[in-house]
Amino acid sequence: MQGLTAPPAWAAKAKRTLDAVRAAVAAGTEREFNSHWAEDAVRDLLLGLVGVKCWYCETLIVRADITVDHFRPKSEVLDVPGHPGYWWLAYEVSNYRIACKHCNSGGARYNGVREGRAKGSQFPLIGGTRARTSVDDLNSEQPLLLDPAHPSDPDLLGFDSAGYARRSSTPYSPAETNRGVCRADETIRILALNDSHLVPLRARLIREVTVLARHGDLTDIQQLVDDKVGPEAPYSAAAAMALALHRAVAQPAAAPATAATTPAAAPTTDPARSRVDLHDLLQHLDPDDLKAGITLTGRHEKKVHQAVLNHEGHIDVSGRLWRTPTTAARVATGSNKINGWDFWHLTIGGVEQTLAEFRAQHVPPIALV
Structure with a gap:
């Protein structure tokens, strides 16, 4: 994300709007945000990274509005009274994430019931110091929500064979231990990543990849597998997990270890x-x-x-x-x-x-x- 460069004409227009917002903040008057982030010049730049799918839930956005989410919300921060929002990032391309309507605003309903609050203006922290002005250091914040554009955050999310999103086996971070909170679980909860629509779709894909991988020595079959685990495919993270699991199981079994002569160790407890x-x-x-x-x-x-x-x-x-x-x-x-x-x-x-x-x-x- 840091390497993305907005087109010069768009950047100049966005700067003029941001200057007006900055002046309104200084004067204590109402801010007006023009939705330049929804323009094709920037949206197509983002879509070029992983295709037309939501960066949070990986659902293809077909014949529906493609929304651009501000990872750090621009106007307000829910549950943080008095925070003005990260207005200075309103036109920062690195703060944009492609999102479906459900993940962005909670507009989708399944089985007649709304599932999850959606991200919206939520931006909880698990640690660090929250930035409140344009001169504050964003690196001092430790976001609770997993960021799909962060190099290591996607690795914290895994999937089981039934299609449910779960936390991966990665050890908890010091921030998670301090707060007694799991970032993956909280992301799954807020974005409803295990709603009644997504789980069966992932489960079917996992079954398909597992079956296809058994015949991966055939060129045509391998191409089908590659298509399902490619970054532009829907739910490709779950597909990639299924493929990795199949390959791990298919490895030749190691020679049996010599029988232990000492009693098995008692179960241990990890305080963290x-x-x-x-x-x-x-x-x-x-x-x-x-x-x-x-x-x-x-x-x-x-x-x-x-x-x-x-x-x-x-x-x-x-x-x-x-x-x-x-x-x-x-x-x-x-x-x-x-x-x-x-x-x-x-x-x-x-x-x-x-x-x-x-x-x-x-x-x-x-x-x-």
Whole structure:
């Protein structure tokens, strides 16, 4: 994205508009943004990178408006009172992302129900210092949402064979550990990347790639596979994952290791990981209870919410599985500010406690960065 250069004529026009916005900010008057970002000169530049598909959910945008999202919102920042928006980036090409209507504004509905709040003017941080003026350093911000244009952010998102977006196996960052939040889970929640429309499409594609890859030695078949994993193809990230998994499984099996002569090591607990998800804490719960599902309850604004913790460490909220307590709590309540470790309660041996209290009994505290 940093290498994109706007056409000179467009850049000159955008500069004049930005100068007017800057003057309005200085005078304390109303700002007026001309939507130059929607013009073909810039939009076609962006479409040339990965084709006509949403950069967030990878859905092809066919016979529909192609919107240009400001990754850092230009007019306001939701849930950040008094923030003027990143107005100085309104005409910065590196701040643009191609988005479908659903991801940009939440306009799509599936099965008659709106799924996800959409990105809109949301730009939560997981750490760092928020920029509020044009002279502030954007590199001091640590965005919560995964950025499809960031070199490493897409690697944090994976997919299972059923077509669901999941966090990859990449270790949690210090910022995620400090906040007890998973960036991938929060992105999936806000953009509704596991809605009832996307999941079956991904699942079908994963099956197709897996079957085709078995005959990849045929030239025509290999071309079909290449087309499905190419950057301009819909849901190509899921297709690429399916192909990589097939190739890994197809590798010749390694020679069996010599039988161990020492007892197997006891399960270990990673204190950093246990600040974000429940995986390492399952060993401290009754397996039979987990198999049946452990009920979690939480109260928010005088309403009681329920969820179920399963044997894989996922929290089921209304039929949707979430890896992290905080995202599960935010899905249940609709609030972006809930801490799931304090929100969810479970009962063990007749004693009710929060997940945070349960964790404190079994995981040593760590120094937060």
